[in-house]
Amino acid sequence: MTVVPGQKGTAGVEEVPDPDAQDAALLVRGMALGLCGTDHEIAEGAYGTPPSGEERLIIGHESLGEVLEAPAGSGFAPGDLVVGIVRRPDPVPCPACAGGEWDMCRTDSFGERGIVRLHGYGSERWRVEPDFAVPIPSGLGELGVLLEPASVLAKAWDQVDRISQRAFFLRGRALVTGAGPISLMACLLGVQRGYEMHVVDLALAGPKRDLVEDLGARYHAGDAVDIGVDVDVVIECTGLGAVGRSAARRLASGGIMCLTGIMNLSPALDVDATTLNRNMVLRNQVLFGTVNAGRRHWEQAAQALATADPSWLRGLITRRVPLTS
Numbered sequence: 001m002t003v004v005p006g007q008k009g010t011a012g013v014e015e016v017p018d019p020d021a022q023d024a025a026l027l028v029r030g031m032a033l034g035l036c037g038t039d040h041e042i043a044e045g046a047y048g049t050p051p052s053g054e055e056r057l058i059i060g061h062e063s064l065g066e067v068l069e070a071p072a073g074s075g076f077a078p079g080d081l082v083v084g085i086v087r088r089p090d091p092v093p094c095p096a097c098a099g100g101e102w103d104m105c106r107t108d109s110f111g112e113r114g115i116v117r118l119h120g121y122g123s124e125r126w127r128v129e130p131d132f133a134v135p136i137p138s139g140l141g142e143l144g145v146l147l148e149p150a151s152v153l154a155k156a157w158d159q160v161d162r163i164s165q166r167a168f169f170l171r172g173r174a175l176v177t178g179a180g181p182i183s184l185m186a187c188l189l190g191v192q193r194g195y196e197m198h199v200v201d202l203a204l205a206g207p208k209r210d211l212v213e214d215l216g217a218r219y220h221a222g223d224a225v226d227i228g229v230d231v232d233v234v235i236e237c238t239g240l241g242a243v244g245r246s247a248a249r250r251l252a253s254g255g256i257m258c259l260t261g262i263m264n265l266s267p268a269l270d271v272d273a274t275t276l277n278r279n280m281v282l283r284n285q286v287l288f289g290t291v292n293a294g295r296r297h298w299e300q301a302a303q304a305l306a307t308a309d310p311s312w313l314r315g316l317i318t319r320r321v322p323l324t325s
């Protein structure tokens with residue numbers, strides 16, 4: 001699956017050479033690939049960068065494959081299921097990348113498989129370095145394709161957990177905004193942590209509501225300000241300013257609000273710094289943003305998926321299409 005980044009209408013399927021053994025030690029047979037909003041933005045020409053000196057980019061960053069070749073001592077063997085980590089450290093590593101925390105990179109010169117500067121996993125054969133391959137528990141099977149989005153939420157919750165260490169904190173209720181796949185994954189991880197989970201979305205009924213209620217979480221159709229309870233954690237997944245502001249009004253004193261959605265509106269039109277300031281100062285609140293995921297988050301996500309109900313996870317996959325041009 002390739003595209004000429006920056007040029008709408010160039011996405012397609014084409015023959016490319018097999019990946020070079022010098023690129024990375026593990027050779028993998030691609031089994032499944034998740035597509036998300038980032039892939040749509042790349043296909044629309046809004047985003048993405050090809051590798052240096054090349055015109056086309058192989059897209060795909062939500063991978064799953066079966067190891068075909070693995071050198072002795074790599075920790076992997078043929079037949080293992082693996083997912084490839086997306087980000088790679090910047091070439092002249094910043095202090096965060098040098099310390100192995102490339103998800104917290106201090107520069108914008110990192111590479112991301114299938115997104116910026118590095119070919120992705122959208123091919124029948126791909127290669128990955130053992131250090132950037134995550135083993136998938138065999139019982140998970142093709143549901144391992146959900147690992148990349150799960151890793152992003154594992155990081156969000158890991159950051160909430162770490163921030164909550166600063167002082168007294170009640171692990172009581174949490175609110176997730178939106179009920180798409182990212183929100184549902186945030187809800188799953190909150191349930192697994194023992195939170196009383198609430199999800200707010202505009203849809204009155206349908207699969208989103210069913211998936212939320214199947215987790216034992218409370219589903220609210222409408223505005224977050226009307227959910228009737230205050231919460232200790234908000235995970236904002238919509239990237240909509242109005243939704244974020246409504247949810248923030250439900251954040252308890254000492255609460256933590258995590259932003260994972262990206263707002264596209266003009267900043268000048270969509271900010272209320274005075275209210276934000278008064279709540280954060282007078283109520284000891286924390287507002288933070290998070291993106292990408294480090295190695296430990298991928299491993300946490302694999303554990304989270306392995307303990308989730310497989311039939312619930314299958315409900316997150318809306319449709320399947322073959323790799324054809």
Ligand SMILES: [Zn+2]
Binds near residue numbers: 089094095096106
């Ligand atoms: Zn860096």
